[in-house]
Amino acid sequence: MRYDFNKIEKKWQDYWAKNETFKAENNSDKPKFYVLDMFPYPSGAGLHVGHPLGYIASDIYARYKRHQGFNVLHPQGYDSFGLPAEQYAIQTGQHPAITTAENIKTYRRQLDQIGFSFDWSREVRTSDPSYYKWTQWIFIQLFNSWYNKDSDKAEAITELEKIFASEGNLNVNAVCDDAIEPFTAEDWIRFDSKKQQELLLQYRLTYLAETEVNWCPALGTVLANDEIVNGVSERGGHPVIRKKMTQWSMRISAYAERLLQGLDTIDWTDSLKESQRNWIGKSVGAAVTFNIVGHNEVIDVFTTRPDTIFGVSFMTLAPEHELVAQITTPEQKAEVDAYVLATAKRSERDRMADVKTISGAFTGAYAEHPFTKEPIPVWIGDYVLAGYGTGAVMSVPCGDQRDYDFAKHFNIPIPNIFEGIDISEEAFADKEKTVIANSDFLNGMNYKKATKRAIYELEQMGQGEGKTNYRLRDAVFSRQRYWGEPFPVYYIDGMPQMIATEHLPIELPEVEKYLPTETGEPPLGNATKWAWCTETNTVVNNDKIDGKAIFPLELNTMPGWAGSSQYFNRYMDPQNDKEIFSKEAINYWQQVDLYIGGSEHATGHLLYSRFWQKFMFDLGLVPHDEYAKKLINQGMILGTSAFIYREEGTQTYLSLGLIEGKKVQPIHVKVKYVIASDELDIEGLKADAEFGEDYADAKFVLENGVYKVGRDVEKMSKSKYNVVNPDDIVSDYGADSLRLYEMFLGPLEQYKPWNTAGITGVHSFLKKLWKLYADDNGLKVNDAEPTKDNLKTLHKTIKKVQEDIENFSFNTSVSTFMIAANELTAQKCTSKAILEPLLVLISPYAPHIAEELWSQLGNNGSIATVPFPEFDASHLVESSKNYPISFNGKMRFTLELPLDMSKEDIEKTVLANEKTQEQLAGRTPKKVIVVPGKIVNIVG
RNA sequence: GCUCAAGUGGCGGAAUUGGUAGACGCGCUGGAUUCAAAAUCCAGUUUCUUCGGAAGUGUGGGUUCGAUUCCCACCUUGAGUACCA
Known part of the structure; x- marks a missing residue:
């Protein structure tokens, strides 16, 4: 009997498939265990050996849990909407659904041959209408909800309408757009329907807003911040510019605090939690209002150091700040305009890359210090970002290095408000050691006390309050792409309307071309059958749009993370056509017990999906507001690239040991031509279908009869020829x-x-x-x-x-x-x-x-x-132990002694041993440490 | 800059509450088998060594009878993030 692995593996893979060995039941007397992998995007390149790493680990765990008597849910599916299939469609005209189906087939074949214990009957594909029906459904739920800060949860928008009708919005404590106009119940009732809809939109958890977005002209789409790397698109490396567009947004900021607090309740890696904490970016401080001398407007700032308010010697506004034009004096206008223009010209990238140059301009206006009533010059400077906080700061040069540098550069005074601190060289930002001076009622206080008191005094004057700020921004949810979930939305008079959930899914229309239209509309603008008939509740031809019963549909599609934000719950009941999942299913499976995936999703998928889960929890749909109890990040498998060395300007290739002192160019070669011990298979290389010809005239200079290649560890990538295909293995x-x-x-x-x-x-x-x-x-x-x-x-x-x-x-x-x-x-x-x-x-x-x-x-x-075998400790009981005998902590020899020997007897026996005497060489031991069953250490 | 993770033979790595550093595997060396190769099996493989031993886990200190493990400072590498007020 030979170990014929190919035959055996095929046999059992067929057996498992035929017998549905790994099918998980939704009701079982067994305890449940849910093991989840981050599902893959099925790319055209197929799997390389790095991809299955996490799947193998989770599969081992899932199989182990079955041996332990658990009913294990171990599903797999595909995150099958995405840009590459669309790019391919643009180039070739092939429908992305076809490309995607082919790629999935390859993935499935590759996954199957590795022998995973997935329950394939639960497979989901995010691009499948029966799946994205529920993505659209959640979107509608978000649209129909607002965030009540008093109950600290999402609530139905119909409740909010009732409140508006009975008492207006004055007492509503909601997370909503900034600067909503106050209105009374009478106002509300008087408003027409459109006005009411506009107002409600400002409260909904998903809303339309004019947002400045990262527009990528080459891809014809908007990118999220985490899809941009070093100022260019992550996929393709195209330039990205800022542009204003009307976009759907998700009010994730409503959940900032809960997303932060929730991290303490889950067993995820510390580095991942830390990334999310940084991303949420909570800072506690105060909002302070500064009056402007000679104007009715005020400058609102956010500061984390209200204790240093007496150290303010100027204000700085972002050049884009809306007040700049109003408050600039005629004398300063030319300078300010020039500066604003210069900043606008610089791309975000330039501003980021160049952080050392200090620049700014004086507006000529003065703010009034809330306590001293002294005038404070108002400057503009591009180190203040329009998008963070209020876009304005109170500058305290003695306590903040950026303010300090700015003040030095423009010769602005730097008052010192710290006791016993020298600030002639740099600012002093150590909160712990702070003792406030020259600050009226704050004198002598530490950071904590002074902060509390300053906020109290500001509140008394009505010029400020304690405030917590989050860096987390609402997430833009529109993409100008074809291959994504269509929105279940049509427009009446420019106002978005949800399609009733019973008519879902709204399926992607067919289009001739997958590019944006000539008028700059998203690819769905190419569809001829993309209008909603409110009478038949069907999608109909655009030419029927009449503004009475038939209306245009939304042209954007949803972003990549939409489909992946609830898939883990859908696996519990994937074929359910009536509900996103049944109560029985969610109550049985509860939540994911173990989630394995890459850390690159730390602030994308893993944050958004927690947000949706919390929302679903607020709606009472899921029993836990965190969906994954434990999460592990698998590391990446890197490739070991191989190099041959061409002598410059020749066709001569030198073996690794011969290149010293020579001018050579290292050239990547396919790793499959490297046999054990880094030896190059020259014949194989010359016969390569792709590159063999390049080496027809090549001369390989050997050392000791072989050609040795150079090796280096790099990311696995096609261009480095170090990709290893699991099929070959x-x-x-x-x-x-x-x-x-x-x-x-x-x-x-x-x-x-x-x-x-x-x-x-x-x-x-x-x-x-x-x-x-x-x-x-x-x-x-x-x-x-x-x-x-x-x-x-x-x-x-x-x-x-x-x-x-x-x-x-x-x-x-x-x-x-x-x-x-x-x-x-x-x-x-x-x-x-x-x-x-x-x-x-x-x-x-x-x-x-x-x-x-x-x-x-x-x-x-x-x-x-x-069942997993039971461990029986009795088989490991020993009667003797081979004791390491160490001298001053260094093991010198071992000695076999009975385990029941007393401490005293061990000491005697060891000291009497001749090897001990040899080691001591006549010295008397100062001390003998005996740890029975472990070690003997002789000191001296 | 900040945050997090990690530094151990030629290589991947092991050492679970501080107790025999280098398990296991690759590679390498020698041998058996073979006409030969592959495969297989056996022995050796941290470094230095006067063959008695000695040193040794990124560097420098510290705690301890005893430190890869705990503490302090630093260096290097990787990842994330950044004029965040």
Whole structure:
């Protein structure tokens, strides 16, 4: 019997599919466990060996939990809306749905051959109308809700309308647009419908607003901040400019505090929580109002240091601030205008890149200090951002380095309000050591006391209040793309109307071209059948639009994160056509117990999905306001690139050891032409279909008979020729080898390089394992009584593997299996009582070989739900211990002593030993430390 | 700049409440088997060494009988973020 992995793996993959081995039931007496992977975007390139890393880890955990008696939900699906399929459609005219379906097919084939225990009956695709129906449904729920700060949750907009009708908006404490006009109940009733709708829109959790967006002309779309890297688009690297557009926004800012607090209740990695905290950016301080001398307007600022208010020596407004034009004096107008113009010309990118140059202009206007009533000059400067806080700051040069630099540059006075601090060189920003001086009623106070008192005094005067500010901005939810969820929205007289949920889904229309229209409208503007008939409740041709019963539909589509923000709940009941998921399903599965995925989603998907979950919780749809109890970030698998070295200007390639002192160009070569020990397969390279010709005349200079390549660890990417395809690994070594090797590489969370050469280690382990069970003469397992050593090996393996899985330390269990196989081989173990439970231990890691041997041993059915072996400590009890004997903490030799020997006897025996005397060389030990069962340390 | 993570052989890495540093694997060296190669098996493989030993976990200090592990300062690398008032 040979270990024919290709045959075995196919056999069991077919078996699992046919028997629906991993189908999870929504009602079960078993305890539930939900293991989730971040679902993939099915790209055209297919999987490389880095992608399945997290899937293998979660699969091991899911399989382990089944052995532990849990009903495990382990689903998989596709985040299948996205830009690449659309880009491809623009280039080729092929419908993105076709490209996407093909790519999914490839993904599915690749995933299947790795042997994952997914319940494929629950697959979802975000681009499938039966799925995005519910994305549209949630959007409507958000539209129909507002955030009540008093109850601190989302509530129905119909309730808000009732409040407006009975008492106006004066007492409404809501998260809403800034500067909403106050109105009474009488006003509300008098307003026409359009006015009422406009007002309500300012309160809804998703709303239309004129927003400055990151417009990417090349892609014809708006990008989120996290889709822009270094000022260019993440995908494609195209330039991005600022542009004003009417866009849907999500009022995520309403949830800022709850998103922050919720982090303390979930077991996610600290670095991820830290990213989210930074992103939310809570700062506690005060809002302060400064009157402007000779004007009715006021300047509102936000400050985290109200304790330093007596140190204010100027104000700074963002150049874009709306007051700038009004308050600038005629004498200063020319200078201010020039500065505003110069700033507007500089792109966001330039402003960011150039943080050292100090620039600004004096407006000629003066604000009035709320306490001293002294005039304070008002400046503008581009270090103040229009988009953060109020776009204005009270500048305290002695306490803030940027204000300090600005003051120095423009010769503005720098009053010192800190006791015993020298500020002649730099500002003093240490809150802890602050003692306030020269500040009237704040003198002698520390930061905390002074802050409290300053806020109190400001409130008394009506010129300020304590305030908490968040950096988190509302999220723009419109995209000018084709391949995304259409909005369930039509417009009457410019006002958005929701389509009733019973008419969902509103399916994507067909278009001739996937580009924006000539008039600059999104791709859906190309559709000829994209109007809503309110009589038939269907999508009809645009030419029927009459403004009476038939209206235009929304032309934008939803962003990439829409479909991924609730998919984890949809998996619980994916085929439900009546509800997003049934009460029974959500009450049974509750929430995700373990979520594994990449840390690159820290402030995108992982924040937005928490926001939607909290909203769903407020609506009473889900039982938890956090959807994932525990989250682990898998690290990235990096490629090990290979280089050959061409002597400049020649066709001569030098082996790595010969390049010293020579002028050479390193050139990437495909890693598949590198065999073990970094040796280049020259014949293979020359025969390469793509690049072989380039090397027809090449001369390779060898060292010791071989050509050695240079190696470097880089991200896996096509352009670096270091991508390794799992298909090749599976066909050469098998899925079990791939699974084991990915885990064996190192800790799950860590970044680590892939090197195919190393896979022979785990592969020969599997062959060795096989040989424990069978040889050329067939099965050799028998009913022999296990020896003490056999039992010891088995039980220490059970203990270690169980601990490792529970700690997500999968790399160390692979080592443990190797040790077990090595020991049992040495012990010539053939006992079924040992070898049968060993298969259960290994089966989460290498399920195919485990299933095959399990059935060879005469068992019926799958090994998948066989109980995990029980650890019995009695097999590990020892009677003696090989004590390390150390001198001043350094181990010098070991000594076998009985474990029941007393401390005194150990000391005597050790001191009497001749090796001890040798070590001491005549010295008398000062002290002897004996830790029974652990160590002996002799000091002296 | 700030925040977080990580620095251990030629390489990936192990050492779970402080107690034998380098498990396991790759690679390398030697040997067996083979006409030869692959595969397989056996032995060795941190460094230095006067072969008795000695040093050693990024650097420098500290706590301790004993530190890869705890504390302080610093250096390096990676990730995220940034004129955030």
